[in-house]
Amino acid sequence: MTMLSTYSLEEAIVVARDTYVKISRPRRPVPIDPILRYAEKVESAARGQPYSIKTMIVDVEKNEYRGIFARGLSSSTIYLSHELNDCWKRFVICKEAIHLLVDDSDLRYAKSVRDQTMEAFQMFWPTQSRAPLTSEVFASVVAFEILYPWESRRAISKPPEDMHQEAVDFKIPEHHLDAYFRCTFGILSEEINSGILVP
């Protein structure tokens, strides 16, 4: 797996395409378990010892958080809010697994808790293909690109008439699908994806 020195939309899409090829394409919706098992396999190889990822549902107060990723040396735990629907659960799990795949050392992004949190609050869709992204935005873009894969998107010439049904078919958050088709992110994503020659 690519270890990154900087984060950009271009790199996010390359990582997503690379990961997608290594899991069970071309099923729809893209299954989550193979993504987790792939992340475990990569981390196990990097550490030279077995590595596992647990996923837990947590009773949270309204809107407290969507997910927390607690990364350890021999295992990680993804905590999900009980308020999330299945589409959001899938997205958050995939996003947190991406953190494990692309963050190249245990403490590299361990800034203060305050900095990490403020990064997360500033989540936005990128507007430039080479602009640096925070790790939170980077992981979000990779997760979206895996769960709404280019392989399925490439034949789409215009936004689906029924956005909700499209979100249901791919089991992705409708909010993100809407953003993809309405924001600059979607245009940039198409440009980058169509220029990549790998599968």
Place this chain on the structure above:
Amino acid sequence: MKYTEELEKWLAKERASDRADHIVDLKFFPGVDPEGSLDKLSRAALDTVTGKRNATPLDTSKL
């Protein structure tokens, strides 16, 4: 002590522990409330990772 400070202190203690599986990094994906305070999130994170919140395993094969 604010929850943010308490969480950072706890995380530092985790990193320094000699347990093989201690937590070395935490990342949050905030909720939908843009006005949610940092300490509210920190408190939720601290309670979650220290096991004070009710948590149950999720069967991801069904997602």
